[in-house]
Amino acid sequence: MKLLIADDEPSVRSLVHVTLEGDQHTILEASDGVEALAVARSEHPRIVLLDIMMPKLDGLAVCRALKSDPATSGTVVVMLTAQAQERDRDQGLAAGADDYFTKPFSPLALLNMVERVREARPGAGEPAPGPR
Amino acid sequence: MRRLRVQLTVLLAMLGLLVAAWGATIFLGARNAALLNASEQFEVGRFDELRRSAIDFEMKFVDAETNQRDFLLTGNRGARMRYALARRRADERLLRTGVLASTWPTLLLPLERVQTAYVKWAKAAEAEIGARDRYGPGAAAVVVSQGTSQNRFTELRVNHTALEKLLAGLQVAAARQQRSTYQDTQRLALYAAVMILATVTLIFVYLRRAVGAPADALRSASGRLAGGDLDTPVELPVPNELGAVAADLEVMRRRLAGRMDALQRLRDLSASVMGATSLQRLCSVALAGLGPEVGATRAALAAVDQRGQLQLRALAGFDDSDVTEILVKIDEEIRAALPLDDLRDGQVVGVTDVGDLASTAAEPVRELVARMGARSLALVPLVSRGSFVGLLGLFWSERHPLDQEQEALLGLAGNQIAGALAAALRYEEAERAAGEARAVFYAIADGVLLTDPAGRVTAMNRAMELLSGWTEAEVKGMPYAEVLPVEEEGSLPIPAEARPLARAIATGEPASDQGYGVDLVTRDGRKVPVAVSSAPILDPRGGVVGAVDVVRDVSREREIDEVKSALIATVSHELRTPLTLIHGFAELLVLRDMPVERQRAAAEEILEASRRLGRLIDDLLSVSRMESGRLVLNPRPLDLASVVERILSPFRAMAVRHAIRAEVASGLPVVWGDPDKVDQILTNLVGNAIKYSPGGGEVVVSVSVSVALPPELREAGLPDAAARAAGDWGGVEFVKVSVRDQGIGMSPREMGQLFEKFYRVDRDEVRRAGGTGLGLYITKRLVEMHGGRIWAESRLGAGSVFSFTLPSRDDLVGRGSR
Numbered sequence: 001m002k003l004l005i006a007d008d009e010p011s012v013r014s015l016v017h018v019t020l021e022g023d024q025h026t027i028l029e030a031s032d033g034v035e036a037l038a039v040a041r042s043e044h045p046r047i048v049l050l051d052i053m054m055p056k057l058d059g060l061a062v063c064r065a066l067k068s069d070p071a072t073s074g075t076v077v078v079m080l081t082a083q084a085q086e087r088d089r090d091q092g093l094a095a096g097a098d099d100y101f102t103k104p105f106s107p108l109a110l111l112n113m114v115e116r117v118r119e120a121r122p123g124a125g126e127p128a129p130g131p132r
Numbered sequence: 133m134r135r136l137r138v139q140l141t142v143l144l145a146m147l148g149l150l151v152a153a154w155g156a157t158i159f160l161g162a163r164n165a166a167l168l169n170a171s172e173q174f175e176v177g178r179f180d181e182l183r184r185s186a187i188d189f190e191m192k193f194v195d196a197e198t199n200q201r202d203f204l205l206t207g208n209r210g211a212r213m214r215y216a217l218a219r220r221r222a223d224e225r226l227l228r229t230g231v232l233a234s235t236w237p238t239l240l241l242p243l244e245r246v247q248t249a250y251v252k253w254a255k256a257a258e259a260e261i262g263a264r265d266r267y268g269p270g271a272a273a274v275v276v277s278q279g280t281s282q283n284r285f286t287e288l289r290v291n292h293t294a295l296e297k298l299l300a301g302l303q304v305a306a307a308r309q310q311r312s313t314y315q316d317t318q319r320l321a322l323y324a325a326v327m328i329l330a331t332v333t334l335i336f337v338y339l340r341r342a343v344g345a346p347a348d349a350l351r352s353a354s355g356r357l358a359g360g361d362l363d364t365p366v367e368l369p370v371p372n373e374l375g376a377v378a379a380d381l382e383v384m385r386r387r388l389a390g391r392m393d394a395l396q397r398l399r400d401l402s403a404s405v406m407g408a409t410s411l412q413r414l415c416s417v418a419l420a421g422l423g424p425e426v427g428a429t430r431a432a433l434a435a436v437d438q439r440g441q442l443q444l445r446a447l448a449g450f451d452d453s454d455v456t457e458i459l460v461k462i463d464e465e466i467r468a469a470l471p472l473d474d475l476r477d478g479q480v481v482g483v484t485d486v487g488d489l490a491s492t493a494a495e496p497v498r499e500l501v502a503r504m505g506a507r508s509l510a511l512v513p514l515v516s517r518g519s520f521v522g523l524l525g526l527f528w529s530e531r532h533p534l535d536q537e538q539e540a541l542l543g544l545a546g547n548q549i550a551g552a553l554a555a556a557l558r559y560e561e562a563e564r565a566a567g568e569a570r571a572v573f574y575a576i577a578d579g580v581l582l583t584d585p586a587g588r589v590t591a592m593n594r595a596m597e598l599l600s601g602w603t604e605a606e607v608k609g610m611p612y613a614e615v616l617p618v619e620e621e622g623s624l625p626i627p628a629e630a631r632p633l634a635r636a637i638a639t640g641e642p643a644s645d646q647g648y649g650v651d652l653v654t655r656d657g658r659k660v661p662v663a664v665s666s667a668p669i670l671d672p673r674g675g676v677v678g679a680v681d682v683v684r685d686v687s688r689e690r691e692i693d694e695v696k697s698a699l700i701a702t703v704s705h706e707l708r709t710p711l712t713l714i715h716g717f718a719e720l721l722v723l724r725d726m727p728v729e730r731q732r733a734a735a736e737e738i739l740e741a742s743r744r745l746g747r748l749i750d751d752l753l754s755v756s757r758m759e760s761g762r763l764v765l766n767p768r769p770l771d772l773a774s775v776v777e778r779i780l781s782p783f784r785a786m787a788v789r790h791a792i793r794a795e796v797a798s799g800l801p802v803v804w805g806d807p808d809k810v811d812q813i814l815t816n817l818v819g820n821a822i823k824y825s826p827g828g829g830e831v832v833v834s835v836s837v838s839v840a841l842p843p844e845l846r847e848a849g850l851p852d853a854a855a856r857a858a859g860d861w862g863g864v865e866f867v868k869v870s871v872r873d874q875g876i877g878m879s880p881r882e883m884g885q886l887f888e889k890f891y892r893v894d895r896d897e898v899r900r901a902g903g904t905g906l907g908l909y910i911t912k913r914l915v916e917m918h919g920g921r922i923w924a925e926s927r928l929g930a931g932s933v934f935s936f937t938l939p940s941r942d943d944l945v946g947r948g949s950r
Contacts (some may be wrong), residue, residue: 009709009713011709011713011737011740011741012709012712012713012716014737015712015713015716015717015720015737018717018720018730018734019716019720053701053705082704082705082706082707082708082709082712102708103708103709103711103712104708104711104712104713104714104715104716105712105715105716106715106716106719107716107719107720107723108719108723
């Protein structure tokens with residue numbers, strides 16, 4: 001399964017990478033919003049993990065762009081944010097995100113979420129939001 | 133004026149005399165009548181006896197004549213004896229009659245005739261008897277036949293009858309006379325009674341004139357006085373005691389009328405003092421009202437101030453400005469000389485000679501008294517509702533002892549003036565409070581607007597004028613909702629009835645719109661975020677008489693709010709990112725079997741993230757300490773050359789890709805600085821230089837004596853800026869430290885907010901390098917706290933130079949730290 005992690009912090013990308021490696025996942029990386037959108041459109045990852053605070057284009061905008069484009073609207077978008085306020089979460093869900101991880105997040109929870117998405121639809125296609 | 137008494141005495145005496153005379157008359161008359169009666173009785177008795185005697189006489193001589201005839205005819209001896217007896221008896225009776233009749237002269241002649249006739253008859257009768265005796269019966273017959281004795285007897289009888297008649301007439305006359313005596317007495321009594329009546333009438337008339345009418349007049353006059361008529365004069369021109377009473381009444385009436393006038397004037401005074409709102413006016417009015425009453429020409433008014441101190445507040449009638457000035461100046465000394473205790477008791481104090489009062493007072497008071505030329509003084513305490521509120525002083529140029537009436541008048545007037553003074557003081561206080569309120573109203577930084585209950589603007593303060601763009605004069609009377617239209621977020625106009633002011637007027641309770649994103653639309657169409665609160669203006673009975681709208685421009689607060697949210701977001705982000713790494717890698721280490729090198733990499737990530745977290749917390753604490761002013765420097769003399777060496781050595785060890793060097797000029801002055809903070813400054817700058825030159829290259833730290841100025845001063849175009857700067861800074865030398873790198877550099881736009889809190893250049897390389905956005909902010913604050921300056925020069929892609937200066941003298945440390 002193809003995953004995209006978009007975060008301007010290399011260490012966070014590295015963490016996600018280390019967490020998911022060895023499960024036959026293809027892990028794509030992007031360090032800003034513009035790059036994340038480009039990669040998501042070209043590579044069609046099943047899951048996109050989006051940091052909200054990113055240079056050039058923030059995660060919310062990327063999420064809205066993905067969800068409004070029929071070609072990418074099926075992507076499971078999971079927001080990763082350091083902002084724990086209700087407002088941020090609401091904004092994220094309003095932008096169409098399927099799930100929401102607050103930093104610091106547990107790698108185990110991330111694995112579970114990925115596993116649920118894979119089980120829900122082994123084939124590519126419909127989004128399967130996991131419960132929080 | 134004892135005339136009435138004298139007159140009455142005389143009258144009564146006269147009356148007494150008259151009554152006495154009347155009594156005497158009656159008494160004497162009665163006595164007279166009684167006496168007369170007694171003599172008459174006596175006379176009647178005698179008269180009766182006389183008449184009886186006369187009648188007896190007649191009977192005897194008739195008896196004698198009868199017996200004589202008998203004898204003559206018969207020669208009867210018995211007859212002759214009887215004759216003789218009768219003759220003797222007749223003689224006796226005649227004699228007796230003569231005696232008895234002697235008191236009535238009118239009887240004398242007839243009686244004499246009777247006596248003569250008797251004697252003649254007796255002679256004739258004797259002769260006949262003798263004839264018979266001697267000549268016998270014949271002779272006697274002859275003699276008788278001659279008729280001599282017969283004739284003589286007839287004559288006697290005639291005379292006797294005449295006497296009888298006379299006697300009878302006399303008796304009638306006597307009775308008549310007796311009656312006439314009674315009548316006289318009656319008449320006398322009647323006359324006396326008439327006279328007494330006349331006198332009494334006279335006395336009555338007199339009394340009526342002299343006492344009754346004046347008494348009535350007095351009665352009606354006193355009735356008028358009692359009834360309150362003081363205008364009609366009491367006139368009674370009678371020269372007696374009643375007249376005197378009337379005169380007294382008139383005096384009384386005049387005094388009462390005077391009092392009434394005074395009362396009226398007092399009322400006028402009261403009315404005019406009540407209208408006086410300023411103390412100066414009150415003083416003038418009091419002098420104008422009281423001056424003519426008591427003759428005073430000047431007045432001074434003092435009032436008890438809020439500290440309870442009597443303070444001279446106004447003067448009237450003082451033309452001499454010098455005196456006025458002195459009075460005001462030596463208020464304190466004057467106060468000391470006043471009999472304040474008496475005055476506080478509400479007593480009017482008259483000072484006939486001001487000199488006496490001043491003699492014990494302080495020198496300036498004596499001088500003032502001498503200068504003022506006032507001789508007498510009255511101090512009128514002003515006591516309102518039992519409390520001493522002030523003092524009115526009245527001055528006379530001439531000596532003027534205060535009489536009781538004036539004292540009473542001044543006391544009364546004092547009460548009136550006290551009320552007015554208390555009112556004036558309250559008014560003054562209210563004015564002051566209103567002035568304060570006005571000042572507060574106009575000075576207050578929030579926009580304040582007042583309306584009437586209908587919501588029409590009555591006042592608006594300066595802040596509101598600035599905020600709304602309207603002026604107070606323009607908006608008076610306008611509905612406030614037109615002056616201050618407000619919108620909710622999303623440009624929805626808020627209806628007037630939903631606004632706090634309308635709610636406050638409707639409910640009588642304060643109301644506010646805060647934190648709901650309310651925008652005020654100004655006159656020129658700008659939108660200003662505002663917080664609005666309103667309160668009703670209530671009268672003492674709780675009725676709404678208006679409302680106040682307070683509008684605060686919260687744009688700055690909004691900004692601060694946004695900055696604060698951004699700060700929290702940033703700090704949260706900066707804290708959570710390393711925490712995420714620590715948590716994540718630690719969890720992986722625990723849950724996953726990983727090759728050793730992987731484990732090591734994870735541990736390094738954790739270590740780095742922990743360091744980052746530590747730095748962040750240090751930085752945040754530093755900022756907090758600096759901003760709250762708790763960061764204190766402990767300056768010491770520092771040798772910068774060795775400091776730089778010490779700082780650079782760990783960097784040299786770690787940064788293998790960088791050539792780090794120090795260029796230290798010789799002959800550097802000793803600088804003053806807090807060693808820890810100078811370390812921090814240098815560490816930050818060198819750390820940045822390494823961090824932002826990821827490709828490596830040279831990092832040069834140069835230390836030199838500074839005569840050069842920061843670029844902004846240089847750019848000011850001063851020709852000899854360096855020398856001038858040296859002079860401006862008092863010739864104090866600075867040491868300049870520059871850190872130069874060959875890193876990514878910055879564009880001018882990126883440099884704009886370089887030294888501001890949480891500013892991060894929004895670029896990947898910068899992001900990648902990590903950081904809190906606090907380092908340069910802290911560095912700048914630390915440099916400035918030392919009295920130095922910091923600046924940067926850079927070009928995008930061509931590296932940067934960060935320079936700062938430190939002073940060489942300790943007294944400059946701290947200068948320009950804020």
